[in-house]
Amino acid sequence: MKMWAGRFRQPLDPRFEQWQRSFPFDQRLIEDEVAASRAHARALAAARVLSQSELGSILRGLEQIGQQAANPEFLRDEEAEDVHHFVEKQLVVLIGEAGYKLHSGRSRNEQIATDLRLYVRRSVDELQHGLGELLEALVTRAEKAGLATMPSYTHLQPAEPVLVAHWLLAYAEMFFRDSARLADCRKRLNQCPLGSGAVAGSTLPLDRAAMTSELGFDQPTANSLDATSDRDFAIEFVQTLSLMAVHFSRFAEEMILFSTREFGFVRLPEAFSTGSSAMPQKQNPDAMELIRGKAARVIGDATALITTVKGLPLAYNKDLQETQEPVFSAAETMQAVVSIAAGFISAVEFDYERMQAAASSGFMNAMAAAHYLVARGVPFRHAHEQIGQAVQWCVERHCELEEMPLDELRRFAPDAGQDFYSHLTLDAVLGCHDVEGGTAPARVRQALAEARERLAALKGELHAHA
Numbered sequence: 334m335k336m337w338a339g340r341f342r343q344p345l346d347p348r349f350e351q352w353q354r355s356f357p358f359d360q361r362l363i364e365d366e367v368a369a370s371r372a373h374a375r376a377l378a379a380a381r382v383l384s385q386s387e388l389g390s391i392l393r394g395l396e397q398i399g400q401q402a403a404n405p406e407f408l409r410d411e412e413a414e415d416v417h418h419f420v421e422k423q424l425v426v427l428i429g430e431a432g433y434k435l436h437s438g439r440s441r442n443e444q445i446a447t448d449l450r451l452y453v454r455r456s457v458d459e460l461q462h463g464l465g466e467l468l469e470a471l472v473t474r475a476e477k478a479g480l481a482t483m484p485s486y487t488h489l490q491p492a493e494p495v496l497v498a499h500w501l502l503a504y505a506e507m508f509f510r511d512s513a514r515l516a517d518c519r520k521r522l523n524q525c526p527l528g529s530g531a532v533a534g535s536t537l538p539l540d541r542a543a544m545t546s547e548l549g550f551d552q553p554t555a556n557s558l559d560a561t562s563d564r565d566f567a568i569e570f571v572q573t574l575s576l577m578a579v580h581f582s583r584f585a586e587e588m589i590l591f592s593t594r595e596f597g598f599v600r601l602p603e604a605f606s607t608g609s610s611a612m613p614q615k616q617n618p619d620a621m622e623l624i625r626g627k628a629a630r631v632i633g634d635a636t637a638l639i640t641t642v643k644g645l646p647l648a649y650n651k652d653l654q655e656t657q658e659p660v661f662s663a664a665e666t667m668q669a670v671v672s673i674a675a676g677f678i679s680a681v682e683f684d685y686e687r688m689q690a691a692a693s694s695g696f697m698n699a700m701a702a703a704h705y706l707v708a709r710g711v712p713f714r715h716a717h718e719q720i721g722q723a724v725q726w727c728v729e730r731h732c733e734l735e736e737m738p739l740d741e742l743r744r745f746a747p748d749a750g751q752d753f754y755s756h757l758t759l760d761a762v763l764g765c766h767d768v769e770g771g772t773a774p775a776r777v778r779q780a781l782a783e784a785r786e787r788l789a790a791l792k793g794e795l796h797a798h799a
């Protein structure tokens with residue numbers, strides 16, 4: 334039975350009827366729909382709309398539906414308009430007429446608002462769990478890298494040497510922020526729309542506090558018009574995911590670049606690479622390329638979502654059905670990305686020798702050289718000019734700054750002394766970045782310890798939600 338046929342004299346155009354259905358995708362919400370329906374049924378019984386025995390059979394019916402939800406055969410239904418209709422139909426099959434009482438005092442508008450919040454909430458929790466594993470892998474790799482060094486780049490030109498651990502922790506920072514954004518989004522979404530009715534509030538005196546606590550929400554939503562049409566929570570979630578996808582795409586790009594023969598810093602794990610059907614020698618970084626590519630999809634999801642809501646009059650409009658698929662797409666895409674990336678990070682190998690060789694040449698100690706002069710009272714702008722001229726001298730002779738004889742150097746930098754050279758070694762250059770957040774080994778050790786603590790706190794929070 335349709336949920337709304339009474340007022341209609343003509344059947345729906347069959348193409349339109351199929352086209353407007355959301356069941357093919359909103360069946361993902363079935364466990365949320367069952368949970369929300371259970372809470373509503375209890376509130377109906379408390380309001381004496383259902384007898385205790387009707388409540389009992391509705392709860393048993395819902396439980397059975399929940400149990401069968403994992404079975405794709407059970408979900409095969411060409412007629413159900415959406416997940417709300419499907420559950421009502423199945424309930425009536427299981428328990429008869431009493432099943433039709435469940436919809437008293439509620440609307441699908443508040444149901445979808447509730448189900449989608451529950452879906453986003455559990456997706457946040459799953460993603461946080463995944464981010465915890467990913468950060469674990471990343472921080473472990475950074476710890477294992479010890480004092481290994483590599484070049485850092487600006488404009489993709491060699492800049493200054495850094496610890497490999499420092500580089501890896503840069504990504505950890507991005508993912509910690511993503512995790513914090515997800516936690517923030519979770520806080521704001523955790524309100525219960527049940528009781529909002531179609532638009533103006535339920536016509537029955539439902540105990541909203543009871544429904545709120547049964548579903549693990551923090552409080553009931555404050556305004557029925559807003560609650561039934563608000564999708565901020567979905568927008569925030571998918572925008573957060575789009576930023577997270579961008580972070581992953583930056584990581585993927587560096588892995589791709591650093592695994593090229595020209596860089597040779599990274600050896601791709603075979604378990605996360607593929608070959609070429611044409612060129613026998615190839616080992617391609619497909620895992621990273623797909624991760625880089627997936628960012629486009631998630632950015633598209635975020636764009637679709639916010640554009641759907643733009644200019645919608647209050648309250649519910651069917652356009653809002655279009656907000657579901659971008660949420661599912663972004664959540665499912667990023668769950669996979671996080672897990673593939675975590676596996677990759679644990680398996681990838683670094684060629685520390687090549688990294689160190691690259692960090693030891695190409696004038697990456699020029700800034701430290703200028704600061705050597707600054708420490709001797711030379712104004713930085715002059716020091717910069719003098720070392721720049723020294724670099725030019727070296728470029729012409731294919732040598733490094735530390736290979737330049739002191740008398741030649743002093744023609745440009747009269748304040749340089751014999752101790753100049755000891756300030757140019759890799760260790761000295763790293764050590765001079767001795768500032769919070771810098772790459773001096775002691776600072777990186779401290780940053781690693783702090784990353785460990787933050788990771789433990791993140792895992793503790795997840796545990797609290799579990």
Ligand code: ARG
Pocket residue numbers: 355359415441442445649651653654655657
């Ligand atoms: N499938 C619908 C959606 O996702 C459920 C709400 C339908 N409400 C309505 N008034 N037609 O938005």
